[in-house]
Amino acid sequence: MTTPTLALRDSSTMVRRQLKRLVRYPSMTIQLIVTPVVLLLLFVYVLGGTLGTGLGGGTGGRSAYVNYVVPGILLLAVVTAATGTAVMVATDMTEGIIARFRTMRISRGSVLTGHVVGSVVQQLLGMAALFGIAFAIGFRPNATAVEWLAAVGLLTLFAVAITWLAVALGLRSPTPESASNAPMPLILLPFLGSGFVPTDSMPTALRWFADYQPFTPIMETLRGLLLGTPIANSATLALTWCTAITALSYLWAKKTFTKP
Incomplete structure (x- = not known):
């Protein structure tokens, strides 16, 4: 078989390994779904009445706020999953399985590809469940089929970018415990952006950061679609940020993984 064929075969094997791990430890997937859902319900039913009043010139309310907040919660779900990805990568690195893989005649990149694809599949399933809950509590998008495809494509691209970053952080972490803390700053970005309130309500310095950090254009694009x-x-800006994060994180992860 040719080198690309071998790499594809090895990658598919590693993807199956990750998917079987998700089936064996369903608590990780359940946590990925439950945490964003709890936050969605908290913001809509506890804070949504007040925060939604500021939307639409004071005529918003809870029904307007659920539409506003869903994109931010979707990105938060991806970041939550990144923690689990970083921990799994760090666990593989510290338990010796990677050393065993390196002695085998398999594609080096397939190990990382398996982590990325398995995590992205998990995230897409979690976001599908989150959409279902959002619809049940009043989320009412008016997107066409093409706009829905574009939104799903953007969410997938964002998930790939954050997952590669999580893989790189997991590779750099000396222990699984430290890997669990590495992606934590990412969780703040939806809050320090337009995820839960419009940026024009923020102080000038914070508004500048909120407008130009990676998550805000992605959330605004999702709202538009x-x-x-x-x-x-x-x-x-959203496509540029996602592409840049993916490329830089991939190169960082590859360099770290191949280093002796």
Whole structure:
């Protein structure tokens, strides 16, 4: 078989390994689903009445807020999954299985690919469940089929970017315990952006950071695709950020993994 064929075969084997791990330890997937759902319910039913009043010129309320907050919760779900990915990668590195893989005649990159694809599949399933809960409590997008495909594509691209970053962080962590803390700063970014309140309500310095950090253009693009709000240049910024994070994280992870 040719080298690309062998790499594809080895990658598919590693993906199956990750998917079997998810089936064997369903608590990780359940936590991935439950945590964002709890946050969604908390913000909509506890804070949504007040926060939603500031939307739509004071005519919003809870029904408007659930539409506003869903994109931020979706990104938060991806970041939550990144913690689990970093821990699994660090566990593999510290328990000796990677050393065993390195003695075998398999593609080096297939091990990391398995982690990334398995995690992205898990995240997409979690986001599908989150969409279901959001619909049940009043989320009402008006997107066309093409806009839905674009939104799912953007979420998948974002999941790939964050997962590669989580893999790199897991490789750099000396223990699984430290790996669990490495992606934690990412959880703050939806809050320090337009995830839960519009950025124009923030102080000037914080608003500047919120407008130009990676998560805000992604959330604004999702709102534009799903709810018809103005997108402006957010789509270009969102794609640029996702591509840059993916490329840099991939190179970082590859360099760390291949280092003796």
